[in-house]
Amino acid sequence: xxxxxxxxxxxxxxxxxxxxxxxxxxxxxxxxxxxxxxxxxxxxxxxxxxxxxxxxxxxxxxxxxxxxxxxxxxxxxxxxxxxxxxxxxxxxxxxxxxxxxxxxxxxxxxxxxxxxxxxxxxxxxxxxxxxxxxxxxxxxxxxxxxxxxxxxxxxxxxxxxxxxxxxxxxxxxxxxxxxxxxxxxxxxxxxxxxxxxxxxxxxxxxx
Amino acid sequence: xxxxxxxxxxxxxxxxxxxxxxxxxxxxxxxxxxxxxxxxxxxxxxxxxxxxxxxxxxxxxxxxxxxxxxxxxxxxxxxxxxxxxxxxxxxxxxxxxxxxxxxxxxxxxxxxxxxxxxxxxxxxxxxxxxxxxxxxxxxxxxxxxxxxxxxxxxxxxxxxxxxxxxxxxxxxxxxxxxxxxxxxxxxxxxxxxxxxxxxxxxxxxxxxxxxxxxxxxxxxxxxxxxxxxxxxxxxxxxxxxxxxxxxxxxxxxxxxxxxxxxxxxxxxxxxxxxxxxxxxxxxxxxxxxxxxxxxxxxxxxxxxxxxxxxxxxxxxxxxxxxxxxxxxxxxxxxxxxxxxxxxxxxxxxxxxxxxxxxxxxxxxxxxxxxxxxxxxxxxxxxxxxxxxxxxxxxxxxxxxxxxxxxxxxxxxxxxxxxxxxxxxxxxxxxxxxxxxxxxxxxxxxxxxxxxxxxxxxxxxxxxxxxxxxxxxxxxxxxxxxxxxxxxxxxxxxxxxxxxxxxxxxxxxxxxxxxxxxxxxxxxxxxxxxxxxxxxxxxxxxxxxxxxxxxxxxxxxxxxxxxxxxxxxxxxxxxxxxxxxxxxxxxxxxxxxxxxxxxxxxxxx
Numbered sequence: 160x161x162x163x164x165x166x167x168x169x170x171x172x173x174x175x176x177x178x179x180x181x182x183x184x185x186x187x188x189x190x191x192x193x194x195x196x197x198x199x200x201x202x203x204x205x206x207x208x209x210x211x212x213x214x215x216x217x218x219x220x221x222x223x224x225x226x227x228x229x230x231x232x233x234x235x236x237x238x239x240x241x242x243x244x245x246x247x248x249x250x251x252x253x254x255x256x257x258x259x260x261x262x263x264x265x266x267x268x269x270x271x272x273x274x275x276x277x278x279x280x281x282x283x284x285x286x287x288x289x290x291x292x293x294x295x296x297x298x299x300x301x302x303x304x305x306x307x308x309x310x311x312x313x314x315x316x317x318x319x320x321x322x323x324x325x326x327x328x329x330x331x332x333x334x335x336x337x338x339x340x341x342x343x344x345x346x347x348x349x350x351x352x353x354x355x356x357x358x359x360x361x362x363x364x365x366x
Numbered sequence: 367x368x369x370x371x372x373x374x375x376x377x378x379x380x381x382x383x384x385x386x387x388x389x390x391x392x393x394x395x396x397x398x399x400x401x402x403x404x405x406x407x408x409x410x411x412x413x414x415x416x417x418x419x420x421x422x423x424x425x426x427x428x429x430x431x432x433x434x435x436x437x438x439x440x441x442x443x444x445x446x447x448x449x450x451x452x453x454x455x456x457x458x459x460x461x462x463x464x465x466x467x468x469x470x471x472x473x474x475x476x477x478x479x480x481x482x483x484x485x486x487x488x489x490x491x492x493x494x495x496x497x498x499x500x501x502x503x504x505x506x507x508x509x510x511x512x513x514x515x516x517x518x519x520x521x522x523x524x525x526x527x528x529x530x531x532x533x534x535x536x537x538x539x540x541x542x543x544x545x546x547x548x549x550x551x552x553x554x555x556x557x558x559x560x561x562x563x564x565x566x567x568x569x570x571x572x573x574x575x576x577x578x579x580x581x582x583x584x585x586x587x588x589x590x591x592x593x594x595x596x597x598x599x600x601x602x603x604x605x606x607x608x609x610x611x612x613x614x615x616x617x618x619x620x621x622x623x624x625x626x627x628x629x630x631x632x633x634x635x636x637x638x639x640x641x642x643x644x645x646x647x648x649x650x651x652x653x654x655x656x657x658x659x660x661x662x663x664x665x666x667x668x669x670x671x672x673x674x675x676x677x678x679x680x681x682x683x684x685x686x687x688x689x690x691x692x693x694x695x696x697x698x699x700x701x702x703x704x705x706x707x708x709x710x711x712x713x714x715x716x717x718x719x720x721x722x723x724x725x726x727x728x729x730x731x732x733x734x735x736x737x738x739x740x741x742x743x744x745x746x747x748x749x750x751x752x753x754x755x756x757x758x759x760x761x762x763x764x765x766x767x768x769x770x771x772x773x774x775x776x777x778x779x780x781x782x783x784x785x786x787x788x789x790x791x792x793x794x795x796x797x798x799x800x801x802x803x804x805x806x807x808x809x810x811x812x813x814x815x816x817x818x819x820x821x822x823x824x825x826x827x828x829x830x831x832x833x834x835x836x837x838x839x840x841x842x843x844x845x846x847x848x849x850x851x852x853x854x855x856x857x858x859x860x861x862x863x864x865x866x867x868x869x870x871x872x873x874x875x876x877x878x879x880x881x882x883x884x885x886x887x888x889x890x891x892x893x894x895x896x897x898x899x900x901x902x903x904x905x906x907x908x909x910x911x912x913x914x915x916x917x918x919x920x921x922x923x924x925x926x927x928x929x930x931x932x933x934x935x936x937x938x939x940x941x942x943x944x945x946x947x948x949x950x951x952x953x954x955x956x957x958x959x960x961x962x963x964x965x966x967x968x969x970x
Contacts (some may be wrong), residue, residue, distance in 0.1 A: 188703065196473030199970025201962065202437045203429055205448040206411075209420035212427045238802045245807070265435045296803070299933035307792065322802050326788020331425035331432075336783050338807065339814045344422060344782060346613035350745045357738050363557050 200264040215252070215259035222262045222272075224253075227279055230288050231257055236278075237292075237299050238325040243336035253328040260324060260334030271320060367648045368639065369412055369958035372670055372677040376645070379405040380965060382666050382681035384652040384696065387479020388947050389687030389934035389954045391630030394959040398643035399598035402965060405679055406635075407650040407668050407689075407730035410448055410475035411564065413482070415632055419445055419621030424782075431785045437826060438503070445621030446483045447476040451898070459850045466891055469720075469832075470898035471691055477648060478631035479522030480901065481947070483749050486618050487775070488528045488948040490519050492537030494758065494771075495942035498827050501762055502581045502769040504858065505827025506719065506939040509911040511921040512539065518952040520545050525602075527609070527953070529746070536862070537771070538754040538944070546742035547579045548597075549750070554736055555778030555818050556751040562876040563753065568869075573752040573775065576628035576948075577947040579616065579782075597641070599736060601828055605637040614752050615744045617782075622688040645959055647679070653846055655684055655700040655709050655930060661708070663930040669844050683929040683961060685970060688878075690936040691720070694906035695934075697924075698836045710917050710924040716907055717835050719828035720851075721941040723768065723902040724859045725895040726886070729777075729819035730879035731794055736816045742780035742817070744894040751776050753873070754944055755949045768861040772824030772943045774870060782817035790817065793882040806869030809856075826941040829856055830895065834906060853897040863890035902946050904935030922953065923962040931957055931970040 200219035203311075216219060223231060232249035235257070239248035248254070260274040282288065287298060303322075305315030329335040352366050380402040383390045390406060397404045399653030420443050425432040432442040435768040437728075439450035451470045460468040476482045492528075499507040520542045529547040532540035552560065560570035572703045584606035592598035609632065618627040625632045638644045650668040656678065658664050665680035683711050686693045697716045700709035708716055755761075755771035791813045792800045801809055831854035850934035868884035874881070886893035897903070909915025913925040922937050924930040931952040964970040 169397070179886075197888070202435060205437045205450070205453075207437070207442070207882060209418065209428075209443060212423075213429050218429055239807065240803055241802065242807065251426075256426070260430060262434075263430060267431070267433070267435060287684075292444065293578055297804060300799060303797075303802055306800045307798065310614075318802075319514055319800055322800060322806075323786075323789040325811070326802075326806060327433060327473075327785035328426075330783040330787040333424055333426075336424070339810050340740050340741040341780055341783055342423070343747075343780070343815075344615055345742065345744075346615050347742070347744075349615075350550050350614035353554045353557070353743070354739065354741050358742060359556050361554060361558055361734060361736065363554075363561060366551050366557070 185244060200262065202264050215255040217238055219262055219264055221258045222256075222276070223258045228254060230256065230279060230283065233288055233295070234282070234321060235325050236324050239329045246323050246334055248329045249333045251329060252335055253325055256328040257321070257324055271324070274317050276319055278314055281314055281317070367836065370646065370649070372647065372675070374677055375647060375677070376403070377680065379403050379681040380409065380536070381405070381683045381685055381932075381961070382679045383687060384666060385479060385648070385687035385689065385692070385694065385934065386477050386635060387481050387630050387687065387689065387934070388475070388950045391478065391481065391634035392951045392954040393685050393687060393933050393958050394535075395634035395638045396912045397954060398638040398641045399595065399601065399963065401643060401960065404450070404638075404644045405681065406644065406646045407652055407666060408477050408646065408648050408680065409651045409671065410648065412476060412646070412648050413447055413476045413478065413631065415445065415621040415629055416623045416625070419623045421616040421620050421623060425784060432550040433785050434674040440483065442733035443620045444483060444602075445619060446474060449474045449483065456848075456886060457840060457842060458848050459837050461634070461803065461838060461852050466855060466894060466896055467853055467855040468896060468898050469903075471849070471851070472898065473692065474689070476515060477635070477646070478629050481628065481630040482621060482890050483619060483901075484947060486946045487749060488523070488526070488530075488539075488576045490539045490771070491515070491942040491949050492539055492945050493909045494537045495825065495940070495944065497939050498769075499824070502827070504519070504769045505829070506910070508907055508939050509916070514920075515956065517954050518955045519948065520891065521591055521955055522948060522951040525591060526576045526579045526633055527582050528574050528576050528948075529579040529773060532574045533571045534567075534748065535571065535754045536758050540819060546574065547581060550579060551777045552751055553745055553873070554738060555732065556776055558734060558877055559751065559776055559778070559818070559873065563611040563873050565876055566872055568660065568753050568756050568873065569749050570753055570776070573749050575746065576610060577746055578611045578626045579746070581611050584781040585634075594673055596664070601637040604640075610886050612692070612746060617747050624781060625748075639729075645899050651844060651846075652686075652688060652696055653699065653844070654846055655696065657680065657702050657704060657709065657927065661704040661927060663927050669892045682683040683931065683965060685931045685933050686963070687933040689847060690906050690934055692905050693932055693934055693936045695836075697907060699847055705926070709930065710907060712926050713914055715915070715917050718833045719905065719939065720832045720903055720905040721826040721828060721938070722897050722904075723941055723943075723945075724772065724824035724826050724855070724862055725822060725900045725907070726863050726866050726893040727821040728867055728874070728885055729817055729821060731882045732816050732818050732874070732879055733812065735818070735876055737812050738815065745779070749775045749777065759763060762928040763829050766861075768858045768865065770825030770827060770859065770862050770943065772779070772822045772862060772866055774866075775823070777821060778820035783814070787814065794880065818877065818879070820870040821872065822870060823943060823945070824862050824866060825943045826859060827907065828908070828940055831856065844882070855891070855894055855897075860890040860894065862895045864888070867893055870933055902941060904941055904946050907932045907936035908939045910939065922957040924962070928964075930962055933957055
């Protein structure tokens, strides 16, 4: 799979080696660069075209190898699985959003880049992605419990952050908005306040 | 007359205006409508909200789900160009790095200025807000009273288009009958807050915002605003007919391509350009106001930001409205033989008495709002309801331990999700771990829309601790000296913040809230927003009755230089518990009337 990596993506084996080295040196959440950022990446500037529709990779090179991308999609769907009424995160390309996020040239995403690549590497070394879905769910549950106990300790810290980004990435898509129950963003001739059944539920008089 | 380059500028104008926002735009509109030849210098580029606002885009269509970055400091879709607290090449400094001692200075480098970047809340200052010294024994009085400004509030409201209701509230005045547009209906959370806060003696009433909830009356209003001026009436009527009413979707901060939300470009500059009396010069960074041998203002030296070349624009009168602190900086940098410390600064008061809203916020979850039947709660997107200050008597009697009132704005509803929408519910869930999987989706559906936030914005009185001055060492990329800020919230203001926190918690409690943290009653310094972060800063060239104690008179004319007018928030002697923009426009209108009279009579 590594052979299929695009130029923009760092070779997986190299990345793994770098991260392994970093993981040994610094056992918990750290801000040291785990993988060198593409230093040619620049932001969109202070006057970008706001009307254009952007896709991950349009503005700066992405990071994931093909296998990392696949693994991230598996993780995405453990965090946001499909239901009858709504799709899974990977169906909406949330794993590519994660790649865009960790590849960002802005300082706000730097710590996430290190943590997420380190976490992904950790799961790969633990052969997480070779396990059954049930086993994967159970490992996620352990990380979720660890995260609630201590949000700074790896790998719970990683799971917390990737959960935040995957769920945020999901609920900011039209499908995710529909799933969470957002019904706005449509031009309306009038705004009449909440419907009668809502007022009734709250025991409020009509306006 | 159009948007021009420096080489196309006329040799002389009646008035040169620095800045195109609330104050500069208002001035440009009125002067041009009255037939005066006007040049507006704007440091940013032309921006057309009708073509450039990304109104319906969802965050997944933007880089990084539209989160704020150093390039777009209020989020990707915010209708701001080259703007922010930190702008490359345009530094400022703070004297102190201590907690909450730094001032954060937002600059808006685009046509229309900060009117592009605004929630549109438009409440009038009340009678008490002009008499802080007399009433509370702190800060400064204005040289004018509410009654002096009331007719101008009516005019600004009719021109801009403001929704709201006349509720007869103490110190939050009604408008004249027929001026306001109808307020939008309340959302579920706002109705619930109104019902429950009653028990605490707090009323929840419609806020006022500069948004058209119905189309303006283009047959009636122009005649009221421009009596005896048929050409102005025609231009205004035409512009009013180009503005559509709100379609109850999309955040005003994204800009409004249909002209329902007020901004200076759409409401002031568009009709003013059509008058043929206005030239607009973008990319023009003002460097100094020039004076003649008699100390009379003659023009403005500006730098074309695209090539760094310096030019001069001449006018019979000069208006500066570059935003309060940029105007202060321009006054400081306008040195001459007559004014070695800066124009208007003979008494050393330029830069003094900066104030901002004293702000804090608090939120909690309201179980009654869980799992409501799905419905669209966009409404007027943003604030629809507020709680005017309810303890004016106690405040004046000194019973509260602080001297400035505050308003509370509710932020409720099933808003468009953002990057944080999936991470907010762990504390509400009973599981052992953080939420993920089906349980996350279930809980997100249950709790989404049930979080109610309240934001407090309070009055701040002038003090000796908050001011700006020229940095002795630093210059910007064009070699123009930059500002250095001094900032400190007083104990009085911190007591106000503690009270804000307590009130917000009580209101939420009355609604049956679940809390994930206590209000910061004992530690208000943690809760108060940094100076400048509310982007309501005013002062630095305050108006007054006494030339020894103020920089301008009540018509915003610099005492030393009567043909120099400061038309933004720099003249405000305090910050009320109201947002400043509406008052900036009303004060600018009053100043414009005086300036027009003076120019016509030839008295300046």
